[in-house]
């Protein structure tokens with residue numbers, strides 16, 4: 060067996076969280092080994108945020124062009140996924156990671172390609188193409204292994220060539236008929252993008268509504284927009300069986316008494332959730348429960364003896380900005396600097412459908428469950444000045460939640476064109492606990508979508 064290499068820090072997994080930690084610690088002068096089994100950069104740039112948002116951008120242009128007839132003359136639009144597919148390929152260098160591994164190595168990180176696992180506190184074993192290697196990290200290990208797509212146990216599905224987020228981003232044409240299983244952020248964003256590029260899309264969500272964890276008003280507004288665009292949205296539906304005959308998927312839906320309906324599609328995107336990459340990575344060797352489904356961390360992101368965790372594996376919010384936020388804390392703690400304790404009260408998230416769903420903090424249901432004395436304010440975007448001027452595509456709603464006892468907002472949602480940007484104002488309010496009275500005294504420029512927030516704040520007094 061080869062001798063163990065001694066280093067300051069080993070970062071296991073180099074996605075959004077691990078990449079940041081490794082670079083910053085190496086730049087600070089520590090000896091850092093970064094272990095990656097796939098592409099440095101992880102899910103977000105290659106199969107997640109970036110390609111999906113490039114698709115959404117192309118699709119948005121198509122949708123805007125289709126409004127020309129209503130607002131500005133005549134336009135004939137023939138959507139083509141090709142230019143977007145080229146932008147995706149260009150953005151991620153044809154799924155190669157030089158753009159990520161280069162800066163990492165320039166910072167001084169020793170990149171070890173292979174599958175790693177913990178082997179007791181501070182020890183990491185890596186199966187590299189050249190054989191096993193052992194690293195001993197004197198300061199500690201940072202666990203950042205992220206998630207992968209998890210398909211449901213629907214009979215017949217496993218043997219079919221269905222897409223996950225890994226395959227869908229390689230599409231160069233929109234299939235004539237697309238089935239989407241799961242109406243979470245991935246399913247919803249991509250269902251709409253493909254519909255706009257010309258696919259007849261059937262979206263099948265097992266739960267009672269799409270975007271289930273968000274406010275019901277958000278789900279309703281997005282579902283209404285989808286249906287207006289011709290997306291066949293079905294909720295409360297679980298596919299019973301899947302068949303594939305070499306060209307067509309046949310999705311068998313449950314029927315009451317008679318045989319159920321069969322939906323035929325050319326491609327099937329499965330977006331029913333993610334599984335953390337925690338299997339077989341030696342959690343038991345550091346006293347953690349491999350069956351827990353996440354790695355619990357404290358406010359310094361510490362997960363055990365000489366062990367930190369960042370990103371999706373912590374279960375604190377499956378978003379790139381959370382991974383990066385946590386990474387900043389880990390870097391400070393490893394370097395022995397003052398750490399701002401991790402705080403998720405003002406956690407933001409944006410689902411990039413059209414209308415966009417921007418949200419911060421608690422939903423009404425969460426706030427009530429937490430015992431908050433909730434006051435709710437709402438405003439309809441189409442009835443706001445800017446919403447009315449915007450015309451077609453103006454669906455949306457603003458909802459704000461006040462903790463009546465403290466006079467501060469604990470949550471807010473903006474469903475609107477560019478809702479994620481507009482929500483920024485609420486994000487500051489929740490994070491900094493700006494009193495509602497102070498917010499009401501602000502200047503809300505006319506005629507921005509922000510003014511619907513002012514209306515919702517006034518509505519709190521109803």
Ligand SMILES: Cc1cc2nc3c(=O)[nH]c(=O)nc-3n(C[C@H](O)[C@H](O)[C@H](O)COP(=O)(O)OP(=O)(O)OC[C@H]3O[C@@H](n4cnc5c(N)ncnc54)[C@H](O)[C@@H]3O)c2cc1C
Pocket residue numbers: 071072073074075076077094095096097098099100101102103106107108109111112173174175176203204205206224245336340369370371372376377378379380381382
């Ligand atoms: C389609 C899609 C769209 C998304 N859109 C957005 C968005 O718009 N905004 C947003 O904020 N978030 C978005 N996300 C979520 C975002 O991608 C994740 O939250 C983010 O990538 C988490 O970063 P991470 O570092 O925790 O994990 P990852 O990015 O998953 O990186 C983990 C890395 O660890 C490696 N690894 C795993 N196990 C091992 C092992 N045993 N040994 C060595 N290496 C290992 C993996 O190969 C991977 O490179 C999206 C996700 C998807 C799938």
Ligand SMILES: NC(=O)c1ccc[n+]([C@@H]2O[C@H](COP(=O)([O-])OP(=O)(O)OC[C@H]3O[C@@H](n4cnc5c(N)ncnc54)[C@H](O)[C@@H]3O)[C@@H](O)[C@H]2O)c1
Pocket residue numbers: 211240241242243244245246248263264265266269270271296297298330331332333377378408409410411
């Ligand atoms: N804009 C963003 O920030 C963004 C975009 C995409 C993904 N993400 C993150 O990535 C993660 C994964 O996204 P996701 O959408 O795959 O997962 P998800 O867990 O958020 O949603 C999965 C959906 O699939 C449904 N579902 C589960 N089993 C089903 C079945 N058998 N049939 C039909 N529906 C079924 C669930 O009820 C749920 O609504 C999310 O947690 C999300 O936050 C973020």
